[in-house]
Amino acid sequence: MNAVALVLRAGVRDLARNRWLLAYGIGLATVAELLFVFGGAGNQVVLSLLNATLLLVPLVALVFGTMHVYASREFIELLLAQPLPRPAVFTGLYLGLALPLAAAFLLGVGVPLALHGAASDVPVGALVALAFSGALLTATFAALAMAVALGTDDRLKGMSLSLGAWFLLTIGYDGGVLAIVSLFGDWPLDKAMLTLMLGNPVDVARVLVLTSLDAAALLGYTGALFRRALGGISGPALAVVALSLWCALPVFLARRRFLRRDF
């Protein structure tokens, strides 16, 4: 068994018994179940799940990931004392964090969907987009959490940084965009807006799900623009590439910190 698989297996075994992760999965499943039962028809369920995903997934991945790295400090030191290559240890640790988180998300959303999906009129394409973006957001923010936690030994500071990053990316960034639109609304902004949307993984995920709903067709000129730029085949492809790049960036950052760090 190679080093990555070894570390990964240990990490997954550890997290599979974690009560917080269990609570996260069950909580998501409860929300999704309630939405399917009471949340109205079709698009409404996806849109409500979308809002839950955009807020919760980054928050849980960041907070849980940061806590987990601090809690695993001794385990990491033990691993590094073994004759294992550092890059392999990092990959194992990262996957050992991201995969259980993503699995909890996918099961939390997927089980209610499997129970109700076929019977309801929920658009399947949008749900696939939602599951995909949720999983990639999890991977992105888990890596960000590792980068933060490996960057500082002060737990309070690490946690504050994580929460700050969450607030900035889910709410602050869009607030800034809204301000830009209000200030510079007299100039043509459509291309700038599309670029700005690609500059934030949470926005990419949101736009990807929205364009996969037919709701975009309802939004007139901008909806049409939106669809032309991000709909069709090239749009989702662009969004997937952007999300993947967004995932790779914090992974790279965390990896570099891990390799250079003196434990």
Next chain:
Amino acid sequence: MRRALVLLALLSFAAGESAAQDLRVGAGERFTTIGAAVAAARPGATIRVAAGTYREPTIDIRVPRLTLIGEGRPLLDAEGARELLTIRADDVTVRGFAFANTGVTHMQDRAALRVVEVARCVVDDNHFIAALFAIYLQRADGCLVRGNDIRGAGGGESSNGNGVHLWHSPNTRVERNRITGQRDGIYFEFSKGAVATDNVSEENARYGLHFMFSDSCRYERNTFVRNRAGVAVMYSKGIEMRDNAFLEAQGSAAYALLLKEITDGVLIGNRFVGSSTGLYLEGASRLQIADNEFRANGWAVRLMADALDNHFTGNQFVGNAFDVATNSRTVRSTFDANYWDGYRGYDLDRDGRGDVPFHPVRFFALVVEKHPEALLLLRSPVLLVLDAAERVFPVLTPSLADASPRMRPQP
């Protein structure tokens, strides 16, 4: 004796008149063309046309009280070159034909069936296939257009005509027609007191129903689906629109129902589903807008600043991206006792009405009205924050409010 003779003469005259002339057209009949039969007909005659295809010059009916009946739906083929039938006499009925293939021309409004300056004609149960204009009424009074099936050639706006076209034709009734692939499905201009009921107007190149300068008209139980620009009702007074369905008008310039310069009308019990904009009001005033359902539209209602004194009550707003949008901070229309799915208030006295007002214009809707690009932020979490802030300090949004929103949708 002389009296008896006069009586006899009178009787025979009456008999001659009442024994309706019955002419037959078809292969092996007395007449082989409809035109010849029409030329031979006296007032009150009935012409029965056998099944088959007829290619002949435009038929011109100048004899009153004529009834033209197609048996086995005979086909009149215009060979892409002419109009097919013109009615120029009162009380004429045309039933059971198929009219086809007028061709496209930009020199005239070529119509398969044209009605010119007559009263009380009946156009019933005909088919129209690939006609530029299908049924064209000009200065007709009190006609009935019923149960026709109209399928246009599906050309674009500039190379297509209207399905049922009324010009200066008051008191016309348009009932149970099915119209698709034309420019405007039904077009009314300068036609007072016309009535359209139970029509289905679908996938036309411009409007499902287009309507100008026609006061006191009534529309009931019509269905308008996927018309390129929806339905436009303009420059008219006293319009009554009840129980119609306006569905899936999608696009940047599509309005399920566009009301422009409309006054003193009622809009009751209609359904607006799946359109970019459900109801667009520009210069519309003193309208009673009640018991309509707005579901899954981009914008349910867009209310321009020049729309005055409209009253919205008992409507349901469910699953729309925006319930009400406006381009002004002062709105001079009133909202009362509507159901809003976005309402988060409470009802302590259990009277079915919320105890705090609902403000249907969200701050974001205002921003989007000013800067359409901001729409890219739709469903962003930052808007949840803004909405929450608005509920606590409603200073950003216009004064418009529903003072007693319903807690539950009406069944």
